[in-house]
Amino acid sequence: MLQAGLYEQVVNKKLSEELGKISEARKYVKPIDKAEASKILAQYLAEAVEKALNVVAEKNKDEEKLKAQIELSNQIIALLKNSADKSSSLEIESKAEQLLAVLKENDxxxxxxxxxxxxxxxxxxxxxxxxxxxxxxxxxxxxxxxxxxxxxxxxxxxxxxxxxxxxxxxxxxxxxxxxxxxxxxxxxxxxxxxxxxxxxxxxxxxxxxxxx
Incomplete structure (x- = not known):
């Protein structure tokens, strides 16, 4: 049940069902600002992806958790490539590494x-x-x-x-x-x-x- 108060939340199907039970006078919903759409949707997707990665980790053994998360991440990236720059290579390497520093050649x-x-x-x-x-x-x-x-x-x-x-x-x-x-x-x-x-x-x- 939705609590009374201020929100700044993207309306998904679950939330839409809850809003459908509330009178128009009790809710305020407006279209996403086109100028801010990328930022708003990216934040929403980041939260959704994080939840999905946590679920995947819980379903696998300790030694398989990270591998399963990488696989899911690459599945999502594959979908993005169909709409974005197809020449870019955004897949995460199976080594599961993170770049932390780079020095200049003459440092x-x-x-x-x-x-x-x-x-x-x-x-x-x-x-x-x-x-x-x-x-x-x-x-x-x-x-x-x-x-x-x-x-x-x-x-x-x-x-x-x-x-x-x-x-x-x-x-x-x-x-x-x-x-x-x-x-x-x-x-x-x-x-x-x-x-x-x-x-x-x-x-x-x-x-x-x-x-x-």
């Missing part, structure tokens, strides 16, 4: 004996947004920023104000980043005098740094 790290797998990376995903709540058992934002800085070649920061007490936690990482040719751009404000002058002065000493 100094290679000369120093380092490999792409040695790159420092944050604990949180670099492909999805993360919410930092400050909980004890979660990664701290400043420590994640340090790791992000270490793996970046260009940094854009948009922040309401800058306090020295916060900046000092990773100013050394920013300095090293800039000294190695990284490009840093920061947009902030002086509204209500909240930004510390010391913080701006320190940032202005960095090479390749632009403060707006």
């Amino acid at each position: 100094p790290k290679l000369a120093a004996g380092k490999k792409a797998k040695d790159l420092i990376r944050p604990e949180t995903s670099v492909a999805q947004s993360s919410l930092f709540t400050g909980a004890l058992h979660e990664p701290q934002m400043f420590s994640e920023l340090k790791k992000e800085i270490a793996s970046a070649d260009k940094i854009d920061i948009l922040v309401s104000f800058i306090k020295w007490s916060g900046l000092r936690l990773f100013i050394d990482e920013l300095k090293e980043f800039c000294d190695h040719g990284g490009e840093l751009r920061i947009i902030t404000t002086s509204y209500m005098g909240a930004t510390d002058v010391k913080a701006i002065e320190e940032l202005q000493t960095l090479t390749n740094a632009k403060i707006f």
Whole structure:
């Protein structure tokens, strides 16, 4: 039974049946915005695919779970290829691997004996947004920023104000980043005098740094 409240949900057959039992005055349904259709439908499909992959995993033994999920993923991709670019090869390799890093051919790290797998990376995903709540058992934002800085070649920061007490936690990482040719751009404000002058002065000493 549908609970009262606000929704932002694609109407599927199951939901349509439930809505059919509700009077017109009690529900508000409108066509999907054409300009946002791809985004809305992609999100819906992502949730549907995730559920299907979980079901497939539950139906197989531990050693067969991932293989079964890959097979289902490739079946879905095969359907997409009929409508999308047929020349693209989107099938997932049977090795079931995930690319995590690539170094430039002339990266100094290679000369120093380092490999792409040695790159420092944050604990949180670099492909999805993360919410930092400050909980004890979660990664701290400043420590994640340090790791992000270490793996970046260009940094854009948009922040309401800058306090020295916060900046000092990773100013050394920013300095090293800039000294190695990284490009840093920061947009902030002086509204209500909240930004510390010391913080701006320190940032202005960095090479390749632009403060707006």
